Amino acid sequence: MDKFLVRGALKLQPEKRKHQPEEEEEAGCAKEENGTEEKRPRLPMALPDEPRVICATPWKEIRAEGLDCNYTVLFGKAKADWLFQELEKEVEYFEGEFTKLHVFGKWHNIPRKQVTYGDSGLTYTYSGVTFSPKPWIPVLEHLRDQIQLATSHTFNFVLINRYKDGHDHIGEHRDDERELVPRSPIASVSLGACRDFVFRHSTSRGKRPSRHIEPIKLPLQHGSLLMMNFPTNRYWYHSLPIRKKILAPRINLTFRKVMAHRIVT
Ligand SMILES: O=C(O)CCC(=O)C(=O)O
Numbered sequence: 001m002d003k004f005l006v007r008g009a010l011k012l013q014p015e016k017r018k019h020q021p022e023e024e025e026e027a028g029c030a031k032e033e034n035g036t037e038e039k040r041p042r043l044p045m046a047l048p049d050e051p052r053v054i055c056a057t058p059w060k061e062i063r064a065e066g067l068d069c070n071y072t073v074l075f076g077k078a079k080a081d082w083l084f085q086e087l088e089k090e091v092e093y094f095e096g097e098f099t100k101l102h103v104f105g106k107w108h109n110i111p112r113k114q115v116t117y118g119d120s121g122l123t124y125t126y127s128g129v130t131f132s133p134k135p136w137i138p139v140l141e142h143l144r145d146q147i148q149l150a151t152s153h154t155f156n157f158v159l160i161n162r163y164k165d166g167h168d169h170i171g172e173h174r175d176d177e178r179e180l181v182p183r184s185p186i187a188s189v190s191l192g193a194c195r196d197f198v199f200r201h202s203t204s205r206g207k208r209p210s211r212h213i214e215p216i217k218l219p220l221q222h223g224s225l226l227m228m229n230f231p232t233n234r235y236w237y238h239s240l241p242i243r244k245k246i247l248a249p250r251i252n253l254t255f256r257k258v259m260a261h262r263i264v265t
Pocket residue numbers: 001159161170175188197220238239240252254
């Protein structure tokens with residue numbers, strides 16, 4: 001999560017989010033899940049008032065050594081389409097210096113768009129530079145509240161990644177920042193094109209892995225919610241690999257719980 005926060009951070013830890021060559025595969029998603037439709041139903045401009053959240057599919061448990069995740073399709077198609085359109089209208093992504101990544105001494109454009117929103121008191125300090133997320137906007141507050149109702153966890157910060165098509169991606173990394181409340185889960189909402197999300201165990205990476213634990217591939221559907229519970233991010237890296245055949249955009253929102261006051265020396 002660090003790379004979108006501060007350019008100074010990119011200088012110090014260039015490898016963590018570096019692009020790694022990833023094999024090109026068919027996305028493990030059903031054809032009709034690939035992207036949003038051109039003709040969308042007309043939905044009210046105001047956010048629907050929903051006192052409780054009923055998942056469109058039952059929760060699935062995803063378990064492996066050191067991995068504890070739960071997955072559901074939280075929003076049916078009409079609601080998910082509407083959320084996608086609202087986010088397209090309302091979210092303002094970072095521009096300029098925050099869209100760059102420093103890898104092996106060179107500046108690269110981040111292969112997607114990113115931005116963070118969150119509680120007003122929060123700050124993130126990295127390499128001695130402090131940044132604040134943008135203030136919540138109604139559609140994000142609505143999504144956050146729906147996820148809180150569905151999971152009984154609270155969140156005060158969200159990172160949004162927008163992938164314009166299957167060329168946009170995110171390299172292997174762990175969400176293990178010190179700013180996160182210890183042991184708090186991360187709630188990952190996906191809207192738009194279905195994309196494969198790949199977990200790889202920390203001991204099974206690189207050319208000479210010390211162990212051979214099979215990676216876990218999850219096709220993340222339009223309207224889905226993936227809960228990454230402790231200790232998943234301690235032992236497993238995750239990525240969203242390139243899928244060149246995917247032409248439609250996707251938005252991913254990871255809701256997190258960040259410590260309110262962190263003293264940095
Ligand atoms: O787009 C995704 O599903 C992955 C996003 C991600 O890896 C992250 O926010 O740390």
